[in-house]
Amino acid sequence: MAVYIFKRILGLMVVIFLVLTIAFVIVRLAPGDPAALMLGPEASAEDAALLRTQLGLDRPILVQYLTFVFNAVQGDLGNSIFFNQPVTQVLLGRAEPTIFLSLFSLLIALVIATPVGIYAAYRRGSWLDQGAISTAMLAASIPSFWTGLMFQRYLATELGWFPASGYGGPDAGFWVRMGHLALPSIVLGIVNSALIIRFTRASMLDILGEDYIRTARSKGMGERRVILRHALKNAAIPIITVVGLTFALLVSGAVVTERVFNIPGMGNLIVSAVLRRDYPVIQGTLIVVATLYVLINLATDLLYLLVDKRVKY
Amino acid sequence: MAASSTQDASFIDLLFSRRNVLIAAILFVIIAVLCLAAPIVAPADPFKMSVRARLTEPGAQFWLGADAFGRDVASRLLYAGRVSLTIGLGVAAFSSLIGIVIGLLAGFFRRLDAPMSRLIDAMMAFPDILLAIALVSILGGSMVNVMIALSIVYAPRIARIVRASTLVIRELPYVEAARALGSSTWTIMTTHVLRNILSPIIVQATFIFAYAMLAEAGLSFLGVGVDPATPTWGTMINEGRQYIDQAAFLIVFPGLAISASVLSLQLIGDGLRDALDPRLAKDL
Numbered sequence: 001m002a003v004y005i006f007k008r009i010l011g012l013m014v015v016i017f018l019v020l021t022i023a024f025v026i027v028r029l030a031p032g033d034p035a036a037l038m039l040g041p042e043a044s045a046e047d048a049a050l051l052r053t054q055l056g057l058d059r060p061i062l063v064q065y066l067t068f069v070f071n072a073v074q075g076d077l078g079n080s081i082f083f084n085q086p087v088t089q090v091l092l093g094r095a096e097p098t099i100f101l102s103l104f105s106l107l108i109a110l111v112i113a114t115p116v117g118i119y120a121a122y123r124r125g126s127w128l129d130q131g132a133i134s135t136a137m138l139a140a141s142i143p144s145f146w147t148g149l150m151f152q153r154y155l156a157t158e159l160g161w162f163p164a165s166g167y168g169g170p171d172a173g174f175w176v177r178m179g180h181l182a183l184p185s186i187v188l189g190i191v192n193s194a195l196i197i198r199f200t201r202a203s204m205l206d207i208l209g210e211d212y213i214r215t216a217r218s219k220g221m222g223e224r225r226v227i228l229r230h231a232l233k234n235a236a237i238p239i240i241t242v243v244g245l246t247f248a249l250l251v252s253g254a255v256v257t258e259r260v261f262n263i264p265g266m267g268n269l270i271v272s273a274v275l276r277r278d279y280p281v282i283q284g285t286l287i288v289v290a291t292l293y294v295l296i297n298l299a300t301d302l303l304y305l306l307v308d309k310r311v312k313y
Numbered sequence: 314m315a316a317s318s319t320q321d322a323s324f325i326d327l328l329f330s331r332r333n334v335l336i337a338a339i340l341f342v343i344i345a346v347l348c349l350a351a352p353i354v355a356p357a358d359p360f361k362m363s364v365r366a367r368l369t370e371p372g373a374q375f376w377l378g379a380d381a382f383g384r385d386v387a388s389r390l391l392y393a394g395r396v397s398l399t400i401g402l403g404v405a406a407f408s409s410l411i412g413i414v415i416g417l418l419a420g421f422f423r424r425l426d427a428p429m430s431r432l433i434d435a436m437m438a439f440p441d442i443l444l445a446i447a448l449v450s451i452l453g454g455s456m457v458n459v460m461i462a463l464s465i466v467y468a469p470r471i472a473r474i475v476r477a478s479t480l481v482i483r484e485l486p487y488v489e490a491a492r493a494l495g496s497s498t499w500t501i502m503t504t505h506v507l508r509n510i511l512s513p514i515i516v517q518a519t520f521i522f523a524y525a526m527l528a529e530a531g532l533s534f535l536g537v538g539v540d541p542a543t544p545t546w547g548t549m550i551n552e553g554r555q556y557i558d559q560a561a562f563l564i565v566f567p568g569l570a571i572s573a574s575v576l577s578l579q580l581i582g583d584g585l586r587d588a589l590d591p592r593l594a595k596d597l
Contacts, residue, residue, distance in 0.1 A: 015431055015435045015438060018431055018432055018434075018435035019435045019438055019439075021435075022435055022439075026447055026448060026451055029448075029452070030451045030452075134333075137576060137579055137580070138572070138576060140579065141579060142572045142575075143527055143530050143531060143547075143568065143571055143572070145530075145534050145550070146564065146568035146571070146572070149550070149554060149557060149564055150561075150565075153558065153561060157558065248438075248439075248440040249440070251440040251443060252440040252442040252443060252531075255446070255535070256442065256531050256534060256535060270446060270447075271535050271537065274446055274447075274449075274450040274537050275536065275537070279451075282447050282450060283447075286439060286444070289439070289440060289443055290438035291438075293439075293440070294434075294438050
């Protein structure tokens with residue numbers, strides 16, 4: 001097992017190195033001078049030259065690349081042009097709402113999707129099953145920002161059940177801030193539950209056909225106990241996998257949802273960075289999110305070892 | 314010839330044996346035909362402004378209402394659909410092409426497998442929208458650039474499937490036989506391998522068509538997609554957003570158009586998966 005973990009960590013380092021390389025290349029793909037692009041059309045040639053020197057763009061590309069990788073590995077993702085602060089600091093300042101939004105919506109998605117997925121598999125072919133599958137597919141087909149706008153319009157503005165937007169202002173306490181995340185989390189939770197419903201249902205269907213389930217039933221065990229004790233426990237692995245995969249969906253969803261609800265998180269930051277051509281922030285966000293994704297997937301793989309004793313690497 | 318047409322007929326029967334796939338296909342064809350025929354069927358000029366018609370509710374004159382500039386929403390919806398569908402189709406085709414090349418190379422040449430697979434892993438570590446935003450911000454917002462960006466985002470999905478299928482097919486006796494008969498690597502890759510992995514590619518491309526339409530709408534909504542002057546379903550929602558309290562219909566109709574198209578494509582994708590390869594038919 002130690003060998004497996006070592007191999008996985010080695011593979012992870014290679015992927016992170018490639019992530020850094022891709023992030024480096026993307027910004028270099030920009031046609032023309034990146035410094036002039038970042039400063040906009042009003043900037044003078046001197047300003048552009050100064051920024052080029054500051055960013056090290058006047059050095060050979062290989063030197064730029066090696067410096068970039070060396071700094072990134074040490075946690076230095078450069079400086080934001082707009083904020084004139086280290087990118088890591090800018091990102092950390094925006095991390096709270098995004099982290100909580102992702103966690104709450106994942107929780108909501110699991111609370112909705114796990115029972116629905118299990119029940120749909122258990123009552124396979126029934127109208128409840130058909131309904132659950134159709135609803136899940138519908139939820140995956142509606143743009144999350146559209147659902148967000150609709151919920152904001154009717155549940156927040158019209159009925160006043162939730163704060164309509166923002167993050168409670170600069171002096172808002174923790175619970176006020178979390179209250180502002182309620183509606184966005186519901187929106188994102190519904191959208192993400194679609195994938196988890198389909199996954200849970202599929203893995204439960206596989207398990208319900210297994211011999212040990214038939215054995216449990218044939219020895220007279222109650223259905224409730226069969227499902228909860230035997231089936232669900234074994235369905236945990238695919239569900240953990242999908243939670244790992246959902247992370248990417250959550251982040252993508254958070255980008256647009258934060259924009260809809262005007263939440264000052266990392267998603268909103270990257271969109272603003274694009275509009276301001278603040279490339280170091282764009283690059284930094286890409287690196288942080290992709291690295292987190294890789295780490296979360298490693299964590300879910302290692303979790304298998306704990307959850308299912310049959311899994312041997 | 315006769316056998317082939319019988320096969321085709323049974324495939325079509327199988328595909329449409331599920332009623333929801335049939336309904337989805339009909340719905341999608343209707344949407345696509347209406348959008349393609351926009352110059353003929355659109356009730357008005359989608360760019361013609363009229364101050365007096367500002368935010369007119371849906372009715373006899375404006376079937377689906379008029380926007381903040383007094384432009385006919387129904388006509389804009391049809392013209393916008395052309396752009397959204399073109400982007401979706403373009404991304405599905407282009408990402409399949411890139412994915413097939415990468416996947417075949419990785420699956421066929423052992424030396425290329427490890428580096429290419431790691432590259433695919435790294436590309437897939439970036440969430441779709443985030444990578445697309447970054448790419449569009451660098452390439453610049455235009456319809457072609459959005460298509461390029463989204464194709465780069467989705468190509469690894471195809472590449473991964475093609476690689477996995479190629480690895481299996483490469484070892485099959487008929488490939489060995491072809492090699493023994495002196496077929497070139499190129500012939501084996503295109504004739505023997507590619508032809509046999511088209512089914513999963515077509516299925517995945519259908520899903521990418523749907524995801525790309527959703528992603529394009531997301532990018533346009535964020536203001537980092539196609540030029541805002543070009544109507545797409547995403548830009549229509551973004552424009553209508555400011556008037557959501559007075560005129561919710563401005564975002565309701567484009568939202569329904571996106572959802573209906575994406576839903577029907579996903580159902581068609583599911584149907585194709587089951588019909589093209591019954592072994593792949595999961596209970597999803």
